[in-house]
Amino acid sequence: MEQSTPLMPGHLVGTVARATPEKRESRKCMSRRSGQRGHIEKSGNWYVVRFWMDVPAQEKRKHMCVRISPINGPGSLTKPERERKAKEIIAESGADTPECLAHAEGISSGVTFRQQAAWWINHVQQRKRKPIAPATVDSWQGCLGVWILPNLGDVPLSSVGNLALKGLVEKMVAAGLSPKTVNTYSQVVKSVVASAVNEEGEQLFPRKWNHEFVDMPVVDKRKQNTPHFTSEVIAGILKSSKGYKQMFCALLGGTGLRAGEAIGLEIDKHISEDFRTLCVRQKVRRTKLEPFLKTDAGRRDVDLCPKLAALLKAYVGNRTSGFLFQNRNGSFLSQTNLLRRGLHPALEKLNQPQAGFHAFRRYRLTWLRKSRVHADLERFWMGHENETVGDGYSKMKEDVAFRLEQAETVGLGFALPPKIANVVRIVRKNEAKPKVENAA
Secondary structure, eight states, X not given: OOOOOOXXXXXXXXXXXOOOHHHHHHHHHHHHHTTOOOEEEEETTEEEEEEXXXXXXXXXXXXXXXXXEESSSTTOOOHHHHHHHHHHHHHHHTTTOHHHHHHHHXXXXXOBHHHHHHHHHHHHHHOSSSOOOHHHHHHHHHHIIIIIHHHHTTSBGGGOSHHHHHHHHHHHHHTTOXXXXXXHHHHHHHHHHHTOBOTTSOBSSOOOOOHHHHTOOOOOGGGSOOOOOOHHHHHHHXXXXXXXXXXXXXXXXXXXXXXXXXXXXXXXXXXXXXXXXXXXXXXXXXXXXXXXXSSGGGOEEEEOOHHHHHHHHHHHTTOOSSBSSBOTTSOBOOHHHHIIIIIHHHHXXXXXXXXXXXXXXXXXXXXXXXXXXXXXXXXXXXXXXXXXXXHHHOOGGGOHHHHHHHHHHHOOSSOOOSOGGGOOOOOOTTSOOOOOOOOO
């Protein structure tokens, strides 16, 4: 993403900072204009009201003069009536609306969409209330750098409305972006515009977004690409895989863990002594170990059925520490390598279309529902948020014995490899290999 010049105090970005004397004087002028009553005077045979009106794309205001009533004869008004009519005229003109004043303030500040986007990206990561995860920030920075900033970056923030968004949407649709992607990228535009607020926390440029005018594509969930595996496909994947690739796919299919969560498992920290429970506390994302999860609900304990636990125990062997899935240097494995060297070749052998590891997660949730697992336990194992207040009252997830019993009852839904001995692990360079005695 293109780097922006850091904003200096005085820019109307986020919450308004201290202004320079020139801008402070400009704001004083605006405060005098807010709620203006106008000046009533005689002009020929008419009473008129004079007031100031902001002109789009200009700092200089326009002096308005509007007739109120004749001085004498039919239609003439008393002084209180003239004052009341003058207020109505000013109100109808829009001269005192927050949108008009905010537009004028934005023009005087010279803030562009690019500058506000730079402030917003930094703010959403540092704020105390629901800071955004790094993965989400990377996604937003990507769409800003590729699509939004090249088209809207140099446009004044005050001018980014439905018409500007319409032009961006047209370009994204013409380039073949999916409706879901177009909607997601458009939401970033809206968030950047909404992030500019005044001292009172009120939006400087409030918008009523019109998706009909913008011609926003409708997301059809039935057409979204959500690949999932069947029991037969998973059994085939395991049969055509070996070693750590086999164990990794079996674990994903039998637990519903996200790939990054499984890669981040450490033997001495996250696996119970009986190998029946995995404690999900961290994840790996883009070759980095992150001590947090996608959501608060992601911090959970996932229980294994006895067959999968036995397979896992055989895979771990005599190791007592380190990552469950590690390379020869003792570091965690690459998700990309696991995908390209493990899952994709196995799917190709089965004449199945390519899919990501999330297809295992969809399979697991489907199997849990087919097995009529209680919703509380389903949400806990899958790491999903509570849906109702009552969900927080339930303490089913704290009953370990019940969870283990349910895990055994539910099972896997697919066949494990017949020989656990075929599951081998990567041996570290500095680890002594077991000696093999010669047969007598």
